[in-house]
Amino acid sequence: MKPLSLATALISLLPPSVLARWTTSQSKATLPAHFKPAQVFSNANLNHIISLEKNYAKEQINVLVENVSNEPQDEYFIPFTSHQLARLGGFQVNDRKDATAGPFVSEVVEFDAHSPLQYYRIRLPAPLKPGGQQTLGISYYFLKAYTPLPASISQDEEQFLVYPFSVYASSAYPTMKQKTEVKMATSSKVADYTLITTEENEETFPQKQGSKLVYGPFGAKPVGASLPAQVRFEFTKPLTHISSLERDIQVSHWGGNVAFEERYTLYNRGANLSVPFNRVKWAQAQYFKTNSMALKEMRFPLQVGSVDAYFTDVIGNVSTSRFRSNLREASLELKPRYPVFGGWKYPFTIGWNSDSANLLRRASTGSYVLRVPFIEGPKQPEGIEYEQVHVRVLLPEGAHNVKIWTDIPETSIVETSVDRSLLYLDTVGRTMVEVKARNIVDEQRDRELILTYETLLVDTLRKPLVVFASAMAVFVAAWLVGMVEIGIATKS
Template identity: 50%
Template sequence: MRFSSVVSAVFGLCIGTTLSSAEQSNLTTPQSTQRILAGDFKPAPVFENTNLVRTINLEKGYVRETTNVLVTNIDKSPQSEYYIPFDSDLVGKIGGFDARDKKQAARGQLEVSIAALADVLDAQTPSSKSIHYYIIHLTEPLQPKDAVTLSISYHIQGALKPLPVSIKQDEKQYLTYNFSAYVPTVYPTIKQKTKVKFPSADVPKYTTTTGLTSASDPEKQGSSLTYGPYDTPKIPPGTVYPVAVRYEFNKPLLTCSLLERDVEVSHWGGNLATEERYWLHHDGAKLANHFSRVAYSTQNYYINAGQMTTSALRELKVPLKPGSVDAYFTDEIGNVSTSRFRPNSIREASLELKPRYPLFGGWNYTFRIGWNNDLSSSLRKLQTPPDTYILSVPLIEGPKNLEGIQYEKLVFRVILPEGATNVKYQTHGGTGVPSLHAEHSLHKTFMDTLGRTELKLTTTNVVDEARDVTILVTYQYSFLAGLRKPFTVFAGVAVVFVVAFLVGRVDTSIGKRKK
């Protein structure tokens, strides 16, 4: 996204009296907040799912579920809270939760909160069957007999398992996923169906239902399965029908247990320095035998010719903004010379990474990458209030592969110049924006006095789709604060000269001792 379009989108929030009023509180409101419910709480059956269509996308290394549901208020009073249940063993794997009113999509995401039962929070070892709720808050209360169409999407991490768990080096990798043919819900559902999308048509095993429909179920078309449609007005809410699918996924199943991403702003140097540190793990099928470099070299010939695929990670491609320079790729040993950087000042630059060794199932790889950009492409100065700047940076950049990457934890640090004050942030664009925990601190580096201002954002359960999310940081940086660094450098050099002069004045010669 071009910086000008981002700034214009946020100008209404940041200019004039609007920004002045926002200075008293952070610009970002967390997407999800925790609520505690009574131990015997059950959502009232005030809604009816008149028609529900769920799509489960298994084309990447994580699960993406999207549900479009026509919701009707069957109560006698207006209702504004729609509950979605999740088992407690699943809720910790969910990220990127996004809910919208399809007829009012321009208004953006609906407010979402998370609720848990009090006895679940108090228990030291909660049962795997205990329930948490995502609560969607409608913009306006839904009147009796009125309907609204909700579009709900989220991703699930760590839900895909290899089967078999061990394979030979030249064998295909297959994954399994378990779900319910009936969508878990607390409301009666009149009609529903589920469509499952696979990366290929190679789906050797899947559950077939009996008695749910008059026709064969599921219906297979190319690389997708369709369960239903089912007429379920008499099926009690919460009823499940277990379904399992096994499909080919001969690609890396990548999980980054921790991504540390630092963005450092230098006004004097006019530079935006970015560094990312990855702790990467391949969650796919492990090797049944020892790794053979000879066999892998033979495989590479057919892979490069497009006649074969492999579940091993061979390379990562990192798209960078136009004008990116000074890219580097290092690991625990040192510089990795197998990388290739393609700079471009007009189009997207590219950093191609080849690890020191191919990454197979169960293997780990830790590395870091970094690059520089011209600060003017990401920073603008606002007219009011005075000495106020706005910085636009993506939440995630990094590798962009077809199989995707899931991040268990993301630590994003924005390091501002020394003396920057009144730091605020907000998110812009993207879907399923993760809930961010913000901390403010000082980051001490060379020739600093008090330390640079640091904004630290932490979140969990993020996938590479979050690269569409932009972080907008506003801060004040006065002219006098900008003189702090050159004055510190001048004072340091002056002290060195004075000390050298005084040391030079000391008489260290050996003379005769007076009697």
């Protein structure tokens, strides 16, 4: 876990009267125009692994870098195209030989807004001396990674996807030796893929090992070397894409409750239907339990102790849901009002309550610590991708000295802010914490959002006193009105 930014810690020292609103945004480091990374590193050995097992593409680069300059170096750059950068998420870098070292600091750098090439800058934990070597594990994933081919199919036809990639890993430095592996799900049929023949020994790649394709190893390649390729494979599951998730969390000290509500805008990015949907054919297919590219059900694992779950859409309550909660688990299973085929959209809302004792505790310093998952979306075998995530946490009135931590990759955080929001019977307004993120996947559903805050005794008693004073004011006003004589006097 790490603070989102130094500004968060500094602002938290301000008194409540000053804490009206503060915002931090992910900023890009600006470099000189026409920037090119200095050739101070060499990739001695690089292994590029592309995983296409879920409905987003996950890539891992394990590289042994060597400092070939005469001075210590601590900045390593990785290039991406502008098109890739818009869909890239979860960028993290670790030391492959030291799992306890934690993720390295990485950030997007901007040198020319119109350049087709942009860079991520990785800061090594310590400068690498001349001739020294460092093993980096670089992981990230791409949303909207696949293109259905054919683009339209019938509702009982097999779906095939195409993924384009480069056989040579994109690098800002020369690479001495490298290999690329492309992995599909074990049950997937690989329809076709790009064949290449090396010029050195006229060897043909890839080597097909079950559902895995291996390109290489290759010899020395210069900076920016690229060899376009693609693979077309079967994917008999929906391409579930959530363009927007709004997650509201409301904390109540008096009620001992934490209320959750999530609003989803969901799309299936799979192949479109080539003919109109046939409900009879769909009902018949359910008896055979065949795989389908349509999304027909979702399962939401919730926090233990969750109660009062509900499921609605734009029409109203949806009855095709099942909620189970016991001492060991809580789960919400739901079926959309209709099967969501490729190109279809389904917006919906779910919500539930949780006992605050499971999520909120009082620290020895007197402050409160709220620990909740950053996202609690559906858990599907094919995976889920989130384009935009907006988390709002409503704390009790008067909450101040707010601090925020999360183990979501910092490169995915777009903005954090603290503001005020007026709700029922509020006087000064509740403290509202907002965190906006982009390009998140379901692998991060176990990541946490932790808030610490303080409240004063007067803040705790404010609402009951306001309710009491309001009721007394109504009674006094009614008594005063009753004392006024509004009758018509008669002459004696």
